[in-house]
Amino acid sequence: MSEITWGMPVALDLFFAGLAAGAFCFAVLASRRANESFQVCSRTAAFLAPLSVAFGLSMLILDLRSKTRFWFTMTVFNGDSPMSLGVWLLTLFSFIAAFYAIFWIPAVVRERIPVIGRWPLWSQQRVRDALGWVGVPIALMVSIYTGVLLSSTAMPLWRNFALPALFCFSSLATGFAGGVLLAILFSPGKRQEIVAGPFQWLQRSYRVLLPAYLIALLVYLLLFFVPATRQQEVIPLITGWNGLVWWLGVVGFGILLPMLLSMRKSRPGLSMVFTVLGALLIGGLLLRMVLVFAGQVHIVAAAYRLASMP
Secondary structure (H helix, E strand, O other): OOOOOOOHHHHHHHHHHHHHHHHHHHHHHHOOOOOHHHHHHHHHHHHHHHHHHHHHHHHHHHHOOOOHHHHHHOOOOOOOOHHHHHHHHHHHHHHHHHHHHHOOOOHHHHOOOOOOOOOHHHHOHHHHHHHHHHHHHHHHHHHHHHHHHHHOOOOOOOOOOOHHHHHHHHHHHHHHHHHHHHHHHHOHHHHHHHHHHHHHHHHHHHHHHHHHHHHHHHHHHHHHHOOHHHHHHHHHHHOHHHHHHHHHHHHHHHHHHHHHHHOOOOOOOHHHHHHHHHHHHHHHHHHHHHHHHHOOHHHHHHHHHHHHOO
């Protein structure tokens, strides 16, 4: 292996799969509140989930050198293969997220959908709620899977059992942020209500979620120092250009900044709202990017050393 084989498409797949999982969980939680601003956010997040997972899957297919490999995994089930398990899990989640989103489509538009558009079940909120709660644990498994996929490889930087938890907390943080941010952007008439309602609810949630996110990140790093022989494995991540992105982009901008802003008790302004939500989304993407690229540095360096030997 003399080159980086997992590139930007894989990083985008990991990010959008996690974003979809978090957005779905947020849609289900927000739907429990009768307030109209929460319903707007729930609808937006419900649409975001299937679109994100579809985009992530398209990036995964794009990255495969043999495009038929993806479709082959759909014809067989291998319980020992994280890739096979992941594809089936993502496919199941895709259907659940898509059907859940249909419940939020206005009836006039929904009835134009061929075959299923006129089914009477779409108007039954109890069915929608039941589907949502069935989908939440599957969405959480998707968020964890994005970390399992990396940690099951032989790459030293990815072989860390804290990685699935780190990706899970990141998925929830980014998915919640994506649902509220899109609601603000696409519902300008409800902007103040969304800031006063769902975003302040989100602030309170982040006071617990973001410290857990930070702790998972620290545990991930500390595991490279136990045993001490693994210390060299984390060097490509925390030093050089990768280290700059990791400490300033992921930790500083993507976690600490929104966490500190969420601790504020004052009424949030729009600039603060966009800063918190945007920082979480950018930080979540940078987390996947730097891990994907830095994780392959050791292998590339070793290949170059072997190639240069007489």
